[in-house]
Amino acid sequence: xxxxxxxxxxxxxxxxxxGAITNTGESFRLLPKEFNKDDLGSKFHEIDTPFKVGDIxxxxxxxxxxxxxxxxEDIVIQNYSKLKIVKDLDSTIRKVPNITIWxxxxxxxxxxxxxxxxxxxxxxxxxxxxxxxFWISKYTLNExxxxxxxxELGMKIKxxxxxxxxxxxxxxxxxxxxxxxxxxxxxxxxxxx
Numbered sequence: 001x002x003x004x005x006x007x008x009x010x011x012x013x014x015x016x017x018x019g020a021i022t023n024t025g026e027s028f029r030l031l032p033k034e035f036n037k038d039d040l041g042s043k044f045h046e047i048d049t050p051f052k053v054g055d056i057x058x059x060x061x062x063x064x065x066x067x068x069x070x071x072x073e074d075i076v077i078q079n080y081s082k083l084k085i086v087k088d089l090d091s092t093i094r095k096v097p098n099i100t101i102w103x104x105x106x107x108x109x110x111x112x113x114x115x116x117x118x119x120x121x122x123x124x125x126x127x128x129x130x131x132x133x134f135w136i137s138k139y140t141l142n143e144x145x146x147x148x149x150x151x152e153l154g155m156k157i158k159x160x161x162x163x164x165x166x167x168x169x170x171x172x173x174x175x176x177x178x179x180x181x182x183x184x185x186x187x188x189x190x191x192x193x
Contacts, residue, residue, distance in 0.1 A: 006055045008177045008190035010160045015044035018051045019132055025098030027132050029073045037066045056083045070131040090175050090193035100133035107135055118156035122185035131180040141170040148189055161191040
């Protein structure tokens with residue numbers, strides 16, 4: 001049994017990838033009980049999943065024996081029980097010991113590479129130690145379609161979180177949830193607090 005806080009819902013083909021952390025800083029991606037390593041879609045939760053950002057659950061799980069770095073956070077949910085809802089996610093997350101919070105200089109351990117388009121990715125030959133974390137930028141990010149852009153960083157990041165969370169400007173100093181896509185390891189933005 002572990003107690004987890006849901007910190008992100010990342011959209012993939014009409015389904016959700018659910019990100020969570022523990023109160024000791026462990027990071028998890030919650031795979032559904034029906035997970036099958038031969039079916040990519042089975043890694044994701046149905047659109048009507050009960051898991052919501054800010055919920056605290058107690059879960060029973062098994063480790064995913066098919067981990068592929070840098071996606072080392074996957075666990076397979078067996079049972080779960082909702083305990084409560086956290087209202088102030090920003091301060092709650094910032095207080096968690098051992099949580100991964102990067103700045104502009106060490107985002108994904110400084111291993112991101114840049115395409116001419118401004119999108120960033122990880123080379124398969126130079127993987128970071130994880131595929132999820134938090135980032136605090138000293139620069140503002142501006143919405144541009146389904147992306148957020150920082151001219152100062154020369155960066156364009158696809159937003160893959162919940163639709164209702166869109167906003168035109170993300171202020172400098174905001175706590176951001178970032179991850180690497182499952183395919184091709186693209187940097188993506190899952191949300192902010």
